[in-house]
Amino acid sequence: MTLEEAKQGVVDNFSMYDEWLDKYEYLIELGKNLEPFPESKKTDDRLIKGCQSRVWLDCRTEGDKLFFTADSDAIITKGIISLLISIYSGRTRKEIAEDDFSFIESIGLKENLSPTRANGLVSMINTIKGYSTER
Amino acid sequence: MSIFADGMTDHITTIEGIRSQFPILDRSVYGKPLVYLDNAATSQRPGSVMDCLEDMSIRHNANIHRAVHALAAEATDFYESARAEVASFLNADASEIVFTSGTTASINLVANSFGALCAADGKSEIIIAESEHHSDIVPWQLLAERNSMSIKVLGVDDNGRLEIEKLAGMLSDRTAIVCVAQVSNVLGLINPIAEIVRIAHSKGVPVLVDGAQGVVHCDVDVKALDCDFYAFSGHKIYASTGTGVLYAKRAWLDAMPPYMGGGEMIDTVKFSGSTYAKAPHKFEAGTQNLNGTPTLVPAIEMLKSMRAASKETEAVKEYVYGSLVADGRIKLYGTTEDLSLKTPIFSFNVDGVHHEDLALILDKMGIAVRSGQMCAEPLMDRYGVTGMLRASFAPYNTMQEAEYFISAIDKAIRMLK
Ligand SMILES: Cc1ncc(COP(=O)(O)O)c(C=O)c1O
Numbered sequence: 330m331t332l333e334e335a336k337q338g339v340v341d342n343f344s345m346y347d348e349w350l351d352k353y354e355y356l357i358e359l360g361k362n363l364e365p366f367p368e369s370k371k372t373d374d375r376l377i378k379g380c381q382s383r384v385w386l387d388c389r390t391e392g393d394k395l396f397f398t399a400d401s402d403a404i405i406t407k408g409i410i411s412l413l414i415s416i417y418s419g420r421t422r423k424e425i426a427e428d429d430f431s432f433i434e435s436i437g438l439k440e441n442l443s444p445t446r447a448n449g450l451v452s453m454i455n456t457i458k459g460y461s462t463e464r
Numbered sequence: 465m466s467i468f469a470d471g472m473t474d475h476i477t478t479i480e481g482i483r484s485q486f487p488i489l490d491r492s493v494y495g496k497p498l499v500y501l502d503n504a505a506t507s508q509r510p511g512s513v514m515d516c517l518e519d520m521s522i523r524h525n526a527n528i529h530r531a532v533h534a535l536a537a538e539a540t541d542f543y544e545s546a547r548a549e550v551a552s553f554l555n556a557d558a559s560e561i562v563f564t565s566g567t568t569a570s571i572n573l574v575a576n577s578f579g580a581l582c583a584a585d586g587k588s589e590i591i592i593a594e595s596e597h598h599s600d601i602v603p604w605q606l607l608a609e610r611n612s613m614s615i616k617v618l619g620v621d622d623n624g625r626l627e628i629e630k631l632a633g634m635l636s637d638r639t640a641i642v643c644v645a646q647v648s649n650v651l652g653l654i655n656p657i658a659e660i661v662r663i664a665h666s667k668g669v670p671v672l673v674d675g676a677q678g679v680v681h682c683d684v685d686v687k688a689l690d691c692d693f694y695a696f697s698g699h700k701i702y703a704s705t706g707t708g709v710l711y712a713k714r715a716w717l718d719a720m721p722p723y724m725g726g727g728e729m730i731d732t733v734k735f736s737g738s739t740y741a742k743a744p745h746k747f748e749a750g751t752q753n754l755n756g757t758p759t760l761v762p763a764i765e766m767l768k769s770m771r772a773a774s775k776e777t778e779a780v781k782e783y784v785y786g787s788l789v790a791d792g793r794i795k796l797y798g799t800t801e802d803l804s805l806k807t808p809i810f811s812f813n814v815d816g817v818h819h820e821d822l823a824l825i826l827d828k829m830g831i832a833v834r835s836g837q838m839c840a841e842p843l844m845d846r847y848g849v850t851g852m853l854r855a856s857f858a859p860y861n862t863m864q865e866a867e868y869f870i871s872a873i874d875k876a877i878r879m880l881k
Contacts, residue, residue: 349494350828357821357879381836382820383850402850403818404880405825 332424335416336432343436356408363411366400377452382406388460393421395460417457425461430454476769479776482860485510496830499865504649504809504856505834506699512762517704520755528754529728542758549761555685556711562744563757566708567676568599570695574672575603577720583611587640593618594846595648598839600674624651624798628660635667642671646678650840651798652809661690681807686711703763704756717743724749770859777859780866781808787870808857817880819853825876
């Protein structure tokens with residue numbers, strides 16, 4: 330699946346629901362199904378700043394590709410991270426660095442989050458982007 | 465005084481009558497009727513308050529206490545009659561009422577001005593309750609830093625009760641002041657202020673009461689409480705934002721140096737030195753919130769008539785309290801055998817569910833609640849939590865809304881677990 334296809338998949342899934350409550354239910358399911366994250370990796374250097382709930386993001390590299398795993402103490406946040414991981418994990422540095430993350434706008438997620446959580450989302454995106462430019 | 469005398473609230477005897485005074489309650493969010501349960505953060509405003517604010521801007525806008533023209537006289541009249549109204553509301557003298565921009569500003573005024581007296585007097589300790597809002601902690605920390613004072617913490621027990629039996633042992637001739645909220649914005653329990661004051665005064669220590677939540681739910685009589693300072697915000701009792709009150713005993717106001725310097729707070733100004741106006745004007749430097757402050761009058765009128773009219777408020781409180789306590793999944797903070805000591809402020813956590821998730825789901829169901837630390841980080845630490853969910857009710861919240869809230873929590877927990 331290309332990056333564009335992965336993004337389109339998320340946008341399509343999200344638009345299946347009219348009601349925001351149902352979209353959240355979908356995010357909650359994603360959060361519950363997120364691959365377990367080892368307690369030992371919940372360290373301060375993996376903690377993303379600027380979220381009301383705590384979010385840890387880990388990045389592993391294989392050649393030029395970045396693989397992400399993450400966790401949060403809040404389930405909806407986990408769902409949002411799960412969305413990001415399903416799109417961006419396994420992509421090359423170049424793909425991530427050149428992406429504008431505008432699919433977030435097209436699913437209307439940012440406007441429907443509380444301002445604190447929207448800030449958190451921006452922090453998560455910036456962290457993912459940060460890994461793509463790190464050497 | 466046309467804007468105060470329209471008797472808008474005369475016919476309020478039912479909850480429908482009350483609700484009809486608050487236009488915002490008719491709106492919906494996400495296509496669902498709004499259920500506003502974040503009243504402890506700020507209350508909604510009735511038509512009478514908005515009319516007053518508009519009238520002040522449209523008809524009576526002029527700077528107070530300054531000019532001889534008609535508008536200035538009217539504006540000054542409205543402003544000073546608000547002072548008289550607030551004084552009678554608290555059972556104080558008008559000269560003991562200082563207008564500020566809110567509780568935070570009131571407490572900062574005391575921490576700076578009264579704090580300077582304490583420092584000059586060699587006092588070195590400040591006693592603060594563990595359950596205080598950051599507004600009643602940080603100004604004192606700043607004072608302590610400036611003067612090498614230390615903070616002592618009066619604890620709360622597991623149920624949220626202040627451990628006042630420990631207070632006497634904490635007081636000494638080094639103690640500058642005891643700072644405590646009448647009602648914590650998290651726990652919602654009414655603290656025994658009169659008793660705290662009696663204990664503190666027996667050692668000659670004055671008491672500041674943060675009344676931001678207390679004034680909403682209690683009949684406040686500062687003479688009966690005998691507290692030295694009482695601070696509250698207008699926006700939590702249905703008045704305009706940016707309005708606030710500091711009550712202080714006259715003797716303190718006379719002794720305290722000014723906090724801010726500027727216009728209106730002076731008697732004479734010379735480069736060789738200035739003299740100051742008498743209290744309370746000594747503490748009202750610069751142009752005041754002259755349009756907003758008069759809204760305290762219709763706001764207090766509304767508060768009184770809702771208190772008199774609303775039998776539903778008690779029933780709602782008892783129902784919500786009972787439902788939350790009975791639910792084994794929920795841990796409620798601030799519990800008591802005697803419900804007359806509980807205000808309708810309910811903070812809780814659900815085992816295995818993040819407070820913010822719960823708040824987000826409730827929001828999508830049309831219910832506005834608060835989640836997080838609620839400006840009381842030390843109290844969150846006391847209970848070992850990162851935050852809580854808080855629902856706070858006002859007299860305009862119906863039993864139907866309360867029932868919807870309780871069933872929504874159940875639904876949200878099922879979704880999230
Ligand atoms: C107990 C308490 N103290 C102080 C404050 C601060 O009030 P304000 O922000 O209106 O100054 C609040 C309100 O948030 C409060 O609930």
